[in-house]
Amino acid sequence: MKSKIKKIGVFTSGGDSPGMNAAIRAVVRTCAYLKVDCVGIYRGYQGMIEADFKPMDARSVNNIINKGGTILKSARCDDFRTAEGRKKAYDNLIAEGIDALVVIGGDGSFTGAMVFNKEYDFPIIGIPGTIDNDIFGTSNTLGFDTATNTVVEIIDKIRDTASSHNRLFFVEVMGRDVGHIALNVGVGAGAEEILIPEENLGLERLLESLKRSKKSGKSSSIVVVAEGDKTGENVFELKDYVEKHLPIYDVRVSVLGHLQRGGAPSCFDRVLASRMGVKAVESLLEGKSNFMVGIQNNEITLTPISKAIKGHTKIDKELIRVxxxxxx
Amino acid sequence: MKSKIKKIGVFTSGGDSPGMNAAIRAVVRTCAYLKVDCVGIYRGYQGMIEADFKPMDARSVNNIINKGGTILKSARCDDFRTAEGRKKAYDNLIAEGIDALVVIGGDGSFTGAMVFNKEYDFPIIGIPGTIDNDIFGTSNTLGFDTATNTVVEIIDKIRDTASSHNRLFFVEVMGRDVGHIALNVGVGAGAEEILIPEENLGLERLLESLKRSKKSGKSSSIVVVAEGDKTGENVFELKDYVEKHLPIYDVRVSVLGHLQRGGAPSCFDRVLASRMGVKAVESLLEGKSNFMVGIQNNEITLTPISKAIKGHTKIDKELIRVxxxxxx
Amino acid sequence: MKSKIKKIGVFTSGGDSPGMNAAIRAVVRTCAYLKVDCVGIYRGYQGMIEADFKPMDARSVNNIINKGGTILKSARCDDFRTAEGRKKAYDNLIAEGIDALVVIGGDGSFTGAMVFNKEYDFPIIGIPGTIDNDIFGTSNTLGFDTATNTVVEIIDKIRDTASSHNRLFFVEVMGRDVGHIALNVGVGAGAEEILIPEENLGLERLLESLKRSKKSGKSSSIVVVAEGDKTGENVFELKDYVEKHLPIYDVRVSVLGHLQRGGAPSCFDRVLASRMGVKAVESLLEGKSNFMVGIQNNEITLTPISKAIKGHTKIDKELIRVxxxxxx
Amino acid sequence: MKSKIKKIGVFTSGGDSPGMNAAIRAVVRTCAYLKVDCVGIYRGYQGMIEADFKPMDARSVNNIINKGGTILKSARCDDFRTAEGRKKAYDNLIAEGIDALVVIGGDGSFTGAMVFNKEYDFPIIGIPGTIDNDIFGTSNTLGFDTATNTVVEIIDKIRDTASSHNRLFFVEVMGRDVGHIALNVGVGAGAEEILIPEENLGLERLLESLKRSKKSGKSSSIVVVAEGDKTGENVFELKDYVEKHLPIYDVRVSVLGHLQRGGAPSCFDRVLASRMGVKAVESLLEGKSNFMVGIQNNEITLTPISKAIKGHTKIDKELIRVxxxxxx
Incomplete structure (x- = not known):
């Protein structure tokens, strides 16, 4: 493959997700395979501005495919929102000889990349790394599959104690303003009710559903709540509301929080990361830019970043019915 | 929904796989939801012949969504290969009032179902339950995703000891005559080489690859071998061959075996089982028969059973390249 | 063994813990082995008052050794605090022919048992089932080992995300008014600081320790906080305090909550439960009463219940030093 | 603490076990705390002979407490069995300024250490790192607890498939010539029979036990076999024997092998490793030598290495009865 690209920079940005390291490894190994230089950029855009670079060869990514988090670290970076910050970043990249970028992150990270691309015509390909699955142009973001496994395992544990005590648990899961994690883990963990932002049915229906569940003889109940859901102000308010109106229940709350982002990636996420990393590098070498790699119908595809950040993958209506x- | 079907029998057949219980639960709950009777048939075709039936309501499948194996058990059944055996099964079903069947299993189980359907015009829908992913008409069989996670976790552990001792491990994984598990866990676990039946490159290439790997500075090597692979007679022969021709390696063998079939299903398999169970029952009530439920492009689909058992899902050539x- | 005891009742009481089912199984199987009848009492003292009994034989406890929670369920019971409630319980036990009890629970449950024993001279043996490890006369309560494994696995995940973002996490773990879980998981997870009720060193020392940790080059910090710790009002207050006085840190909070009680018990807890269950039944048959079974120096021992509930196992000073x- | 010891070398030797990294970390951190230099020696005695040394400070062992295997690697070393090899090792240690050693390994490693100590009066303290639990002077070797958890989790999975098919499984587990792993996981996994070298009851009793189990209504059977057991030549022979004499059973074999050595250590093993590492360094600084650190009655103790390697921890007769x- 003949290409003008000689050195690719790779970095992670935004919230970390399982599979990011597998994607870094795939980018680095594909560069090595195609005899292109590869440079790791630490702490996302911040490291670009501070020239925090490190050359990476095939061996430098040994034994990271199964590690959670990101060895390149991630950080918020307000400086990159300024033209001055981006200028500094650009100068550093040029000084280092980097002539293309792979950004692994979510829509915030992609927005930054797009702005940078426009200003400097710098070749950029994105890999969607976030557990939330909230990006258009891919049926799965990296980490989503792992996060759903992490959460169902934990709800299985909470179910142990819930059914030993005939209790009702509200379990809050991540997902920002979409309900993908909540809907999938809700079905997967056999939750009695699932509250997602895409489908606000109100507190009344929740009460009725819980009454029905109790009547049907269920000894315990798990209600999965997406963090972006607006049925109540938050899970603690939901608890108070139900305890007040349905005193038959002994209610508990569990906010799972950041543990959902960690852990060894699932096989699916490792394979997906490997496929995406290959595609990202190959696309850059083919002269493409401003695309996000995605998986659609089991094929690795490219979607313009501008489209990817505008929309969300829609919630699966059929799955709500299921x-x-x-x-x- | 108005339908002539009043009572559906559900059973599991062939080797068990994680997600079978989740599929049983989905069939039973969908029947309850649509107000159709549901009967569990124990030990597959054998239980049909012995009238080993048990009525199931929504509560009878509480707390099984996360259990490996199958609560309805499974068994080989030679009697069902005879016209006499099938006659007995038919008489028992009629006596019990069962007028349609959902069979959860692999291609052997589907073949039996098809024969039975032809002889007695008995409505049948199949759900693909096998870890091997070797059935046409679905990108995932139930249990495949779970099995790949189980295997990569174990290879991660083997890698610990392999890299502490600079060793080479041959790890044999399941998959009958296809290499789906091997290819996916090989990529997911970062194996140095993957041997699958679809792509026999010979012992020579294996040796060269291992030499190259050693030269590149890798301290340990994992070679994943599909049980159906024919590079060597078996993994033990591979070990002997490599030790003879590449004495630099300290070689070990691990045959993972039946542990790959067990364990709590992944979130993906639980959700898939739920979706498939709903579709199976609804299809029967709509008057459909002789189809297998599958997932293609994230949609739940129907494929004629005759087609499903004839072909295999092809191995992903792009993944071999990755x-x-x-x-x- | 000749004994006046003919029928033993077994029940779980108080908060559930992993290993309770293994203990139930051991009690039931030992009764079967020694040809004594065994009755399961549901929902602790409440089930005793409501005569919620079920005869149990060796097969009735198949496949529960690896299940979290308690198949006999547990419940708070205010009625048992009254003489009237206990009278009803006694009458029910006599009517059922139960002449001895094995109670699996914590110190609250044991206190109830002791009162009941005094009033009615009813033979009782206790098995310590609680994750908190806060009972005198045993180096391990059932579930403690499992809970520590559950928590370190989760902190390992939180560490992934903490070190990807250079963050400080306060992780609150269970333990009521003792710090056994916190101290062990803190050491096991490599926490930078551990806050336990037994050793309040004040907010000042915490700040200094965190400063030192940052200076030493650590990229992230985990502080494990026992729920009974009084360094701050609670973990959220700790977060606010540190953010105010040490703004270099990006601080997050994780309250692990009830998931710590669930999950499949560890091998250690399963073995311990089996040994304790055997000892409990044999002790009753030998005419002993009012003792708690414990493990001390790897030997199964008996401690008067009155002593068990008075004291705590002391926190290990040497482990604090470690x-x-x-x-x- | 005033001591003549200025620089401690630490290495792992023999088969790896979970917790070795946690012990390395503890040795390194204790040296840093007590302001003594610390050097990592790679690949055990081999690295000593080849002067494969690397200075280690507190930060060099960040994030390894939860890793299986050993970052210092391990290797067999025939050269160290010769006086010439040991001379070379000694010269290298002196040249590096190392004046005391901590060896983490099993009895083979300790024997080498003892010989070396006698020849050169070189201060040595041992930490027992092996999953087999076959060393005198400690109730737990590092890795034993983790290995039992790994094995029961896997047998839980095998049980899924065994009970779905009414099968009998022989599961071979590690343990060299002792039955500690087999006995504990056998009890922990609810095995129907446990075959250990310490108690050979013969094939006849095995058959009778299996007949009884079948008669009692059990639907599946797991027989755990220690690798050192001599009831049959090996597990495959046991399978053949049972299939011949008890054709009612469909028998399968699973040899777990090296996966038992890997994986993240349990909380118990991490804490034990930390305590042992502290004690090892402090003992050397106090002028002690030729001892093995152990845990007895929950206290960290010292046992002369000569005693440790002579005996085994006895199998627990009471646990056989349980x-x-x-x-x-």
């Missing part, structure tokens, strides 16, 4: 049937 | 690049 | 050295 | 009762 969820309703399962909680019979 | 694997080659990753082992740079 | 912890200080490890956070160098 | 096992017999549990398989009622």
């Amino acid at each position: 969820s309703d049937i399962m909680t019979t | 694997s080659d690049i990753m082992t740079t | 912890s200080d050295i490890m956070t160098t | 096992s017999d009762i549990m398989t009622t």
